Amino acid sequence: MKQRLIVTPDLCTGCRTCELACAFAHSVKGKPGRSRIYPLPTGKHEMWTPVVCLHCDDPACAKSCLVDAITRNEETGAMELDNDKCVKCMACVAACPFGCSLHDAQHDLVVKCDLCGGDPVCAHFCPTKALTCRPVIPTRRKAVV
Template sequence: MQKVLHIDPAKCTGCLQCEMACSFENYGTYATSKSRIKVFDFHHTGRKVPYTCTQCDEAWCLHACPVEAITVDKVTGAKVVNETTCVGCKVCTIACPFGTVNYVQETGKVQKCDLCGGDPACADACPTGAITFIDANWTGIDRMKQWADKLGNQTAAA
């Protein structure tokens, strides 16, 4: 069963625990600048929205890489950057329509979310449940039905 990060912006408080957990998981330091997930702050509304790689099926980053440094993890389905192979050309950063592949000046390589090998630190650290790691098949009719039930859309008594 494939799982995906599910982000519910309505639950995000902007605490940045996801960014801190990500940087610690990947670099052993609490530095939001090193995080592979970012919390976008819509100043005019006060809303905060976490965003990171969506591990899209099209994987423009993977197809654009001229040295095949981005591969698919067979277990998690994550598109993973092999830092040994990456030459830092940044073609993948241009190819990603969501801007979630980032160049790291210190290493001369790119980084993106790799789902922490199947146990995303950002989801574990999120205190409000704005970021969860859920079954990828939880979409479509079942999801709409659950929302309808939440809204009180039960069958009327005859």
């Protein structure tokens, strides 16, 4: 079942718990990795929004990857990056129009949201339900995020 991470900016308080959860969920050799999710101020109504990969239908990251290291996980719907295949050319980091492919300088890895294999940890830890996860229900209406 394809999952989608639903972001509701109205509910985000900018507590950045999601960021912590993500970093620990993506630890490398016991050290927290770079968070794939970034709660940022929107500049309006003191409102925050967690910026995270949209797993686009026509993803610039995968198109820019010349070694095909970024592919869609058909089960979860996530665009996943295979670090064993990645040659760290930074094409996806530069090409993603939402800045959601990142370079984890500490571990020297290119990283992006993988929906934690279908059960995003960030959603579990979000105290205000600004982040929730639910299966995609095919619909004609275009979702905002």
